[in-house]
Amino acid sequence: MSESYQRDSQIALDDVHYAPFAPGERELNLLGQVDGKRVLELACGGAQNSIALSRWGASTVGMDISPTQLRRALTLRSEAKTQVELVMGDMELPRMFKPGSFDIVLSSFGWEFIPDLGVCFHECYALLKPGGVMIVSTAHPLNAFVWDERQQAVLVTDYFNPPVEVWEDSVPDGHDPGTTFFHTFEEMFGLLTAEGFRIDKVLEPYPTALVAEARESNHEPPYAGPYWDESRDRLLKVPFAIVYVASK
Numbered sequence: 001m002s003e004s005y006q007r008d009s010q011i012a013l014d015d016v017h018y019a020p021f022a023p024g025e026r027e028l029n030l031l032g033q034v035d036g037k038r039v040l041e042l043a044c045g046g047a048q049n050s051i052a053l054s055r056w057g058a059s060t061v062g063m064d065i066s067p068t069q070l071r072r073a074l075t076l077r078s079e080a081k082t083q084v085e086l087v088m089g090d091m092e093l094p095r096m097f098k099p100g101s102f103d104i105v106l107s108s109f110g111w112e113f114i115p116d117l118g119v120c121f122h123e124c125y126a127l128l129k130p131g132g133v134m135i136v137s138t139a140h141p142l143n144a145f146v147w148d149e150r151q152q153a154v155l156v157t158d159y160f161n162p163p164v165e166v167w168e169d170s171v172p173d174g175h176d177p178g179t180t181f182f183h184t185f186e187e188m189f190g191l192l193t194a195e196g197f198r199i200d201k202v203l204e205p206y207p208t209a210l211v212a213e214a215r216e217s218n219h220e221p222p223y224a225g226p227y228w229d230e231s232r233d234r235l236l237k238v239p240f241a242i243v244y245v246a247s248k
């Protein structure tokens with residue numbers, strides 16, 4: 001899906017995005033001062049977040065499993081003339097890095113593709129320095145459920161047993177389809193704290209830019225684009241993402 005995702009998304013290179021049409025790091029300030037910090041971005045895709053962080057003075061590594069996404073990241077990295085290091089790998093087991101070597105581990109929309117998040121959080125905890133920060137921006141549990149256009153409402157069939165979403169349209173070449181795993185808030189809280197993380201903040205970012213756009217006031221969010229056109233009504237009523245700010 002990389003080609004259509006990158007073509008139809010508008011992703012800033014000068015801010016860190018956490019949710020569609022929502023404020024980014026410039027406004028939310030979840031990371032604090034990043035100048036001189038060592039940052040790992042998991043499931044970096046086109047590495048737009050890593051590029052922004054590198055421009056702000058961080059030493060950044062972007063990791064993704066998709067060579068197509070990483071090719072896009074290479075192009076953007078050279079266009080932006082930044083020093084982001086790019087690595088291909090599976091974020092469930094990011095064992096190619098030295099334990100205790102990062103100040104920040106973050107990912108926007110990667111965690112939901114990991115079959116065993118507990119394993120992933122265990123590895124991430126080990127990678128962080130004491131006091132390090134982890135940002136888990138992931139699919140909100142209500143995202144597991146179908147949007148009913150007529151009722152303009154989400155049909156929550158069974159919150160406690162959310163379905164796994166299978167991306168049938170991502171398999172034109174016959175490979176295994178992509179899958180999205182949804183987790184309840186209680187489950188995520190439990191998985192993070194079980195590894196030793198302290199949860200400092202939880203956000204359900206509101207798409208303020210959609211409201212600003214309707215009022216014709218100028219407001220460019222760091223993450224937007226026609227990719228989201230079909231979901232606009234839904235985004236205004238139900239959070240797309242949930243963001244956990246955790247620390248070691």
Ligand SMILES: C[S@@+](CC[C@H](N)C(=O)[O-])C[C@H]1O[C@@H](n2cnc3c(N)ncnc32)[C@H](O)[C@@H]1O
Nearest residue numbers: 043044045064065066069090091108109110113
């Ligand atoms: C929705 S995209 C988000 C990309 C980027 N973080 C962004 O915000 O634009 C999901 C990304 O997760 C990557 N991904 C999926 N499973 C992965 C895994 N096991 N390890 C590393 N990356 C993975 C995909 O290749 C894709 O780039």
